[in-house]
Amino acid sequence: AQKITQTQPGMFVQEKEAVTLDCTYDTSDPSYGLFWYKQPSSGEMIFLIYQGSYDQQNATEGRYSLNFQKARKSANLVISASQLGDSAMYFCAMREGRDGNKLVFGAGTILRVKS
């Protein structure tokens, strides 16, 4: 079974607007962490934001915020005030407590920011 599902293969957003990238996950472990990474066309993987399963508040890092809905098992990434440099592939990933060494990635969403 898919552990991480990213249902949007590609998204477009107008510069300066907000965009939400979807991520749902599947785990029976009460202890887990959710991560978002950005992969620009140059290829490197850049860490954006982290949410722990026991965190009471949604994580925020600058223009990035994570809309964490535990009951729905979703961890959507919200990018506010999109910039052209945000155009990239975005990956959602999960690390479970019982298999704490393995970070499992979703298939990714390509985001294109239009000027």
Place this chain on the structure above:
Amino acid sequence: DSGVTQTPKHLITATGQRVTLRCSPRSGDLSVYWYQQSLDQGLQFLIQYYNGEERAKGNILERFSAQQFPDLHSELNLSSLELGDSALYFCASSVGSGGPSGANVLTFGAGSRLTVL
């Protein structure tokens, strides 16, 4: 610059050959992880070392092997290469050995792109 150094950046070789990919983790990080990114499989976890010892194994083929040396750098050896091994190979490092905590965020290198002809 993430602080994780991978060499070579690009590698082109023929089927049946053997290659070695090298990774130096970020200063202070004890764990090294290897991931393979291909178009059909996405990002797949291969193997993890923590302070010189193998800690976790993922979808790593028997033709592949890795090790972490006392200075904490790691090498991924790929042998009897096949066309399907063409991929981007990432090394990542973290301070700790694992767990879901945000304290163990993986920092990735720029990757080594392997092309098997």
